[in-house]
Amino acid sequence: LSPQDLAxxxxxxxxxxxxxxxxxxxxxxxxxxxxxGACLALAAYLRGAKVHVVSGPQIPWLPNAIQHSKVKTAKExxxxxxxxxxxxxxxxxxxxxxxxxxxxxxGEKFKKDKAVSTPENSSALTIEFKANPDILATIGKQKKxxxxxxxxxxxxxxxxxxxxxxxxxxxxxxxxxxxxxxxxSGFKSENNSVFMQDRFGKSESxxxxxxxxxxxxxxxxLVAL
Ligand code: C5P
Numbered sequence: 001l002s003p004q005d006l007a008x009x010x011x012x013x014x015x016x017x018x019x020x021x022x023x024x025x026x027x028x029x030x031x032x033x034x035x036x037g038a039c040l041a042l043a044a045y046l047r048g049a050k051v052h053v054v055s056g057p058q059i060p061w062l063p064n065a066i067q068h069s070k071v072k073t074a075k076e077x078x079x080x081x082x083x084x085x086x087x088x089x090x091x092x093x094x095x096x097x098x099x100x101x102x103x104x105x106x107g108e109k110f111k112k113d114k115a116v117s118t119p120e121n122s123s124a125l126t127i128e129f130k131a132n133p134d135i136l137a138t139i140g141k142q143k144k145x146x147x148x149x150x151x152x153x154x155x156x157x158x159x160x161x162x163x164x165x166x167x168x169x170x171x172x173x174x175x176x177x178x179x180x181x182x183x184x185s186g187f188k189s190e191n192n193s194v195f196m197q198d199r200f201g202k203s204e205s206x207x208x209x210x211x212x213x214x215x216x217x218x219x220x221x222l223v224a225l
Pocket of ligand 1: 074093132150153154
């Protein structure tokens, strides 16, 4: 039997990549598979928690016993999560949320002959982007007593620095960072190598572990917190 050390707890978890539409067929996204989030959702469910996942369009299979709301955009994810802000004990924010969205071209498909010609490029296309709200930082600001927040950080360099600063800036209790440009780690990999630190300054590096095992260990840490 799995330990029921999360019995009676409600977990709200974001997972996967958001998709930000530009025209009728094109969108802005990233290669997040949602696997780390799905492993954490399953592990929390097995350990007795009531779990609600808010994910982007692509995420691995989850059992029906896990409540699952699918969204497309960062804004939709933001609104759904904020609606639940008072309704969870543990918030786990694994989603690779698009930090920016393209200003929509409109409902039609963009035709390439509309691209602007410049002296350097016969058909250049410039798209403007607007910043999306930071879901975790917003939830971190309004965190209530007794709520625990776990943030993630996908970095291409300076991992420890990023983990420590995001832990503070987003008012998290635990921050898990991984490098995306390394083998056996990050987007699309079944394994992950992470550096994590909690709000008391305790830290740990874990190298090349399956995401299933890593999820279990992250929950061990949360239970101890
Ligand atoms: O600042 P950065 O995007 O690296 O922060 C990563 C953490 O913040 C992740 O936990 C991610 O799910 C969360 N995040 C968010 N909303 C955003 C951007 C990131 O919840 N718009």
